[in-house]
Amino acid sequence: MALDRVVAEPILELEGISKSYGGVKALTDVSLTLRPGEVVALVGDNGAGKSTLVKTMAGVVKPDKGRYTFEGKNVSINGPSDASDLGIQTVYQDLSLCNNLDAVQNLFLGREQTLPWWRGGRIQRAECEVRARQVLRKLRLDSIALDRNVGAMSGGQRQNIAIARSILWEPKVVLLDEPTAALSHSAAEQVGVLIRELAAHGLAVLVISHDIHHFVIDVTDRIEVLRLGQNAASFSSKDVTGERVVNAMVGGEEGINSAG
Amino acid sequence: MSSADQGLETTFKATAKRSIADRLANELRFVPVAVGLLALFIFFATQSEVFLTSRNLNNLMIQSTVTGIIALGLVFVLLTGEIDLSVAGTSGVASVFMAKLVVDFGAPVGVAVFAGVMCGVLIGAASGRWITLIGVPSFVVTLGVGLVLNGVQLMILPRTGRYNLLNTGVDEIASTTISGTGAWIIFAVAVGAVSWVRWSSYHARKSQRLPASFGQMVLLPVAIIGGSLLVLVLVLSSLKGLPMPIILFLGLLGGCAYLTGETRFGLYLYAIGNSAEAARRAGINVNRIKIAAFAIAGGLAAFAGILAASRILGVSVSSGGGIGGGALLLESIAAAVIGGVSLFGGRGRIVGVLFGAMIIATVSNGLNLMGVANEARLIVTGLLLVLAVSIDRGIEKIAGPS
Incomplete structure (x- = not known):
């Protein structure tokens, strides 16, 4: 396709990744490529291996076999901090936000700027807030009230804060686990706009989603289908229908897998 | 449209609009x-x-x-x-x-x-x-x-x-x-410490050009705490x-x-x-x-x-x-x-x-x-x-x- 020739060099490549838990094969010989500026959907039925693959990229799961290449170099990832050091950030489905803290406190949690202890050790709230405003504005999220507890915010706003937090320290790759699950249609649309914004800023984005017909087709550039722990199909989102993607997920004509 | 040239002061305006219940549940x-x-x-x-x-x-x-x-x-x-x-x-x-x-x-x-x-x-x-x-x-x-x-x-x-x-x-x-004097020195130190903490928060926001209200951030808390301590010192000094x-x-x-x-x-x-x-x-x-x-x-x-x-x-x-x-x-x-x-x-x-x-x-x-x-x-x-x-x-x- 014409699109493939103009896109950038891959930033993250997985080749021949296999992982089993006891006798159960979660992933068999799976490959995946992410490029800057591109949004890739990772779809598949329950148990297809999507989460295991994302956790492999995030350094939470160590694969039994396979090659992990980042910016053209072979890397060995031994934990989540290795992945985040490379510039890979993950937003998990439960968002990991603290509901009793406000947006700025959540954005900077664990990474606050403070004065040295001999000057009182205070958190430099103003500096954090300026930075938060810049990032949120860049992502067109100006409507978020910075000093409100995130527990009092809508699901879409919370999701957006979780995503904004992942990009606060300028990563190169963002992995999103089900960002639109449990969101209303309009909230999911807002999140979709934000994801496009990330790609427009040159990030490589991977999204796990079940919302094939709306979210995946509309927001992503490419769709990678996993089935029973293996690569089943790859589509360009432009010229595919939801039906074809779902068929690839369940492995054949309509109805066959749903019966058994 | 004018939305493109809005400054930091005018965006994020939802910050100011918080219900009394919300504030009672938090800082109040x-x-x-x-x-x-x-x-x-x-x-x-x-x-x-x-x-x-x-x-x-x-x-x-x-x-x-x-x-x-x-x-x-x-x-x-x-x-x-x-x-x-x-x-x-x-x-x-x-x-x-x-x-x-x-x-x-x-x-x-x-x-x-x-x-x-x-x-x-x-x-x-x-x-x-x-x-x-x-x-x-x-x-x-x-x-x-x-x-x-x-x-x-x-x-x-x-x-x-x-x-x-x-x-x-x-x-x-x-x-x-x-x-006597000792009591008033303690009073001055306490009020000074509170004022310094509040003022430096206010000053940090001001110097970053963030919205900040002197009355709410400095004057009110210092007045309440200072006033209460003043009453306390006066009452206890009479003994x-x-x-x-x-x-x-x-x-x-x-x-x-x-x-x-x-x-x-x-x-x-x-x-x-x-x-x-x-x-x-x-x-x-x-x-x-x-x-x-x-x-x-x-x-x-x-x-x-x-x-x-x-x-x-x-x-x-x-x-x-x-x-x-x-x-x-x-x-x-x-x-x-x-x-x-x-x-x-x-x-x-x-x-x-x-x-x-x-x-x-x-x-x-x-x-x-x-x-x-x-x-x-x-x-x-x-x-x-x-x-x-x-x-x-x-x-x-x-x-x-x-």
């Missing part, structure tokens, strides 16, 4: 308790002519200091979603240990007090380490630790069951009063001066408020109390923060025990509330909870402890003046606790989920 959480305290004051003032005299107010505040200091430490533990039921036991053991060092070994008062406080810190840190290492619920561990401490207290007491601290120097801690227990309680209160409200450690207490998992994923060493919280609770409890020993001129089997912590333990927890600190973690402010401890002392003192028997005092305190938590819950519901 102490307001209902303060109103409750005021109502109690008015009620008792109409019931007893003695109640509003300087002498009585002086006694009332001194009564609240031991419970209050234990409650201050408890807040650190409660914020992380844990509880420490051994604080009363810790205060008992630490005070007996301190007395033993002074009476049996002739240790200097300063050394003995320091050793007693460190003993509390170690007990708290050990409980915290055990809780985080094994993952046993803190109420079970600290319940057990409390009983162990009661046993230890009986063991280290002499056969008479009592150490007398009269004329040992320990008694001077609680009996010291500061009057012998500022009693040391009150100075110590308010000083520790300020220090704890700074630690929980302004520092990273304090923020992490709140984060852990809401979601330990989220805190862990953000790179916070959850266990270390929890152990530190228990250590602070132990240290403050020990200090409160020493202060109590100094006031009543001795330690005995009933130091630290007696077996199981008794009324001392329950009233310390009640002071924190009435002050708006949640038992489920992540909610509440240090300043609430001041009001919580004062309410408990006021009920006790006021009913005493009215000649009401002790059993009524317990019933009223218990009902106030239930009422305070219910009001808190109501505000939370109106303010929305959090």
